[in-house]
Amino acid sequence: MRKKLKLGLFGFGCVGQGLYHVLNETHGSVQAEIKKVCVKNKTKERPVNDNFFTFDKDEILNNPEIDVVVELIDDARAAYEIVKTALLNGKAVITANKRMLAEHLQEIYTLQQQTGLPVLYEGAVCGSIPILRNLEEYYDNDLLNSIEGIFNGSTNYILTKVFEEKKSYADALKKAQELGFAESDPSLDVKGYDPKYKLVIAIAHTFGLFVNPEDVINIGIDKISDQDLKFARDNGYFIKLIARSFRIQDKVYGFVAPQFVEATNPLASVRNEYNAVQVQGAFAEKQLFIGKGAGSYPTGSAVLSDISALSYDYAYEYKKFHQADRFEFSNDLIVDAHVSFDDSIKISIQDFEQFQSGYAASGKQYMVGQVRLSKLREWSQQDGVGIILAQQATFTPVASAVKTEQAVA
Numbered sequence: 233m234r235k236k237l238k239l240g241l242f243g244f245g246c247v248g249q250g251l252y253h254v255l256n257e258t259h260g261s262v263q264a265e266i267k268k269v270c271v272k273n274k275t276k277e278r279p280v281n282d283n284f285f286t287f288d289k290d291e292i293l294n295n296p297e298i299d300v301v302v303e304l305i306d307d308a309r310a311a312y313e314i315v316k317t318a319l320l321n322g323k324a325v326i327t328a329n330k331r332m333l334a335e336h337l338q339e340i341y342t343l344q345q346q347t348g349l350p351v352l353y354e355g356a357v358c359g360s361i362p363i364l365r366n367l368e369e370y371y372d373n374d375l376l377n378s379i380e381g382i383f384n385g386s387t388n389y390i391l392t393k394v395f396e397e398k399k400s401y402a403d404a405l406k407k408a409q410e411l412g413f414a415e416s417d418p419s420l421d422v423k424g425y426d427p428k429y430k431l432v433i434a435i436a437h438t439f440g441l442f443v444n445p446e447d448v449i450n451i452g453i454d455k456i457s458d459q460d461l462k463f464a465r466d467n468g469y470f471i472k473l474i475a476r477s478f479r480i481q482d483k484v485y486g487f488v489a490p491q492f493v494e495a496t497n498p499l500a501s502v503r504n505e506y507n508a509v510q511v512q513g514a515f516a517e518k519q520l521f522i523g524k525g526a527g528s529y530p531t532g533s534a535v536l537s538d539i540s541a542l543s544y545d546y547a548y549e550y551k552k553f554h555q556a557d558r559f560e561f562s563n564d565l566i567v568d569a570h571v572s573f574d575d576s577i578k579i580s581i582q583d584f585e586q587f588q589s590g591y592a593a594s595g596k597q598y599m600v601g602q603v604r605l606s607k608l609r610e611w612s613q614q615d616g617v618g619i620i621l622a623q624q625a626t627f628t629p630v631a632s633a634v635k636t637e638q639a640v641a
C-alpha cells in the first residue's frame with residue numbers, strides 16, 4: 233500500500249517551483265500534498281497564494297502533520313540544520329543540495345541509521361538522470377570499476393555555446409543563470425566545485441567510500457582560453473568538464489577537470505545542460521546514462537521520483553558501504569595534461585614526470601606531458617595557469633610509475 237505523504241517544502245525557486253508544477257501535473261498518481269512552503273525573502277512576489285508560505289522554519293519542522301521535509305534551498309549551511317532537525321523530529325527528508333550532502337554525507341548516513349528515517353537525494357546528482365537508485369539497486373552485485381561523465385549542466389551549456397556558437401563566456405554564463413541552471417554562486421559551477429560535490433556523493437554509492445570534498449581535486453572551465461578553443465577546433469576535439477572516479481586495486485581515485493575529447497567520444501555529443509554518466513562494471517562493462525542535468529522541471533521530476541519512492545518506504549541501503557571490500561581514497565596519480573601559463577609563472581620541464589612538448593606564443597607558455605595530480609592542484613589554484621587533460625589521457629598510480637622506473641634502471 234502506498235502512503236499519502238504530507239510534505240513541508242523549503243525553497244520555492246527554480247527547483248521548488250519545478251517540483252510544485254510536476255507534482256500538480258501528475259494529477260494524484262503520486263499521493264502527496266504540499267502543506268506549507270518555507271522561503272526567506274519577505275518582499276518577493278510569489279506565483280501562488282501567500283497563505284501557502286511561511287518564513288518560520290519551525291512551522292514545518294515542528295508540525296506533527298508533516299511527515300516529509302523536502303529541502304530545496306540554495307544555502308548549504310541552513311540546509312544542513314533543516315535536514316538534521318527534520319530527522320531528529322521524526323520526518324523523512326528529500327534534498328537536492330549536493331554541497332550540503334557532500335560536506336555531511338557520513339553524518340547524514342549515521343543520522344539515518346540512528347533515526348531509522350530515510351534521506352533521498354536523486355535530484356542532487358546529475359538532475360534528471362536516475363543514477364543513485366541504479367547504483368544502489370541495479371548495480372548492487374556488480375563490481376564497479378569506474379563512474380565518470382559530465383556532472384554539471386551550466387558548464388556544459390557554457391562550453392557548448394562558446395565552442396559551437398562562438399558566444400562569449402560571459403554571455404553564456406549569464407544565460408545559464410537566467411535559465412536557472414547555475415548555482416546562486418556560479419563560481420561553484422565554473423570552478424568545478426558543483427560537479428565535485430556530485431562526484432563525492434556518487435563515490436559513496438559506487439565504492440562505499442565517504443570522501444571529504446576537500447580531498448578531491450577540482451579544476452574548472454574558468455581558465456580555458458581562446459587559444460585552447462583554437463587548439464581543440466584545429467585538432468577536431470571538444471572540451472568537456474569531466475568528473476571521474478575509478479578504482480585501481482584497493483585505491484579509489486577521483487577528480488574533476490576539463491579534458492579534450494575526440495568527436496567519436498560519446499561525451500562529445502552531450503550538449504547544453506545535458507549531463508552524462510558512464511558506469512563501468514566488471515561484468516556489465518560500459519553503460520551510459522544521458523539526461524538533463526539542470527533546470528526546473530528535470531530536477532523537479534527527480535525530486536518527484538524520490539517522493540514516489542518514499543510513498544513505498546524506499547531508503548538507500550548504502551549497499552557498497554556494507555560490502556566487504558574496503559577502499560582507500562588517493563590522489564597519488566600521474567595524468568597527461570596540457571598546461572598553459574603566463575610568462576611570469578615558474579613552471580618548468582622538471583615539474584613534469586614525463587615532458588612531451590612545449591612552445592611559447594603571445595606571452596604564454598604551453599607544456600604537455602605527464603604530471604602528478606597534486607602538482608595540478610597546486611597550479612590550478614594560481615591565477616594565470618590553465619589546465620586541460622589530454623584526449624585519451626592515461627592515469628597511472630604514482631607507486632606503479634616508480635616501480636616501472638626502478639625496473640627500467
Ligand SMILES: NC(=O)C1=CN([C@@H]2O[C@H](COP(=O)(O)OP(=O)(O)OC[C@H]3O[C@@H](n4cnc5c(N)ncnc54)[C@H](OP(=O)(O)O)[C@@H]3O)[C@@H](O)[C@H]2O)C=CC1
Nearest residue numbers: 243244245246247271272273304305306310328329526527
Ligand atoms: N537549479 C538547478 O538546476 C538545480 C539545483 N539544485 C539544487 O537545488 C537547490 C535549490 O536550487 P534552486 O532552486 O536553483 O535555487 P534558487 O535560488 O532558485 O531558489 C532558492 C530558494 O531557497 C529559498 N531559501 C534560501 N535560503 C533559505 C532559508 N534559509 N530558509 C528558507 N528558504 C530559503 C529562497 O527563498 P526566496 O524565494 O525567499 O528567495 C528560494 O526560494 C540548491 O541546493 C541547488 O544546488 C540541484 C539540481 C539542479
Ligand SMILES: N[C@@H](CC=O)C(=O)O
Nearest residue numbers: 384385386413415526
Ligand atoms: N548548477 C548545477 C545545477 C544542477 O545540479 C548545474 O549546472 O549542473
